[in-house]
Amino acid sequence: MGGQYRITGDKYPRMRPPRRHGRLVAAVVASVAVLGLIGWGTLQLIDVFTGGGDKPAAAGSARCRTKTAAAPAAQVKPQPRPGQITVNVYNATRRTGLAKSTADELRKRGFRIGKVGNASKQFDKKVRGTGILLGSAAAQDTSxxxxxxxxxxxxxxxxxxxxxxxxxxxxxxxRGLTKQPAADQALTALTAPEPTAPTKKNC
Incomplete structure (x- = not known):
């Protein structure tokens, strides 16, 4: 080639810029870091939506055991004692002396006795069964x-x-009052504590 510029020597001049290896390495490192952050974030989201592993579940189980262990106290049925009840004994049958003998036996069993005699016309000779227990509305669940x-x-x-x-x-x-041992047993069952309902688990 002629002119002002001449090629000398046995090497040709570079026709393209040199490769920039530093930028390529930096780009690769940045890509790896981004992928690592994405993977870590994905794991965190999985932990959130699946309950966060085994330790919280164990803590929840401990709380459940604490709740079920605390049972409410049994409630005792409030019933009056025989000595707090005044009983009027009336005979609605044709048999004489029945009211007095029954009242005497109830007195021995601890009841207070009020009036003793024949039943009124409303009931006299009209009660076919064993007897009638008559009282106020409040006495239906107590006396x-x-x-x-x-x-x-x-x-x-x-x-x-x-x-x-x-x-x-x-x-x-x-035909007579209930035998006293059986009556005492029935009275004990009447005033026994009510069974408590099982505690529900909330977990």
Whole structure:
């Protein structure tokens, strides 16, 4: 070639810029770092949505055991004692002396005795069963069940009385009070604590 510029020697001049290896290495390192961050973030999201591993589950189980171990205290049924109940004993049968002998036996068993005599016209000669337990509406769940332990098969009824005393009206089917051992057992069962419901697990 002629002119001002001449090629001398046995090497040709470079026609392209030199490769930049530094930038390529930096790009590779950056890509690896980004991929690592993406993978770590994915693992964190999986932990969040799956409950965070075994340790929280174990802690939850401990809380469940604590809740189920604490059972509520049993509730005792509030019932009056025989000495707190006044019983009027009436005879609605044709047999004489039945009201007095029954009242004497109830007194021995701890009940307070009020009036003793023949039943009123409303019940006289009209009670076919064992007897009738008569009291106020409030006595249906208190005094009458306690008295009922002494006379099986008696029919509880409510009237409009205001007092706390109750009536025992003896009927044609009456053959005597329940034997005292059985009556005592029934009275104990009546006042026994109520069973508690099982505690529900909330986990």
């Amino acid at each position: 009458l069940p306690v008295l009922g332990t002494q006379l099986g098969g008696a029919e509880p009824r409510a009237d409009a009385r205001k007092g706390t005393d109750v009536d025992l009206i003896l009927g044609d089917g009456f």
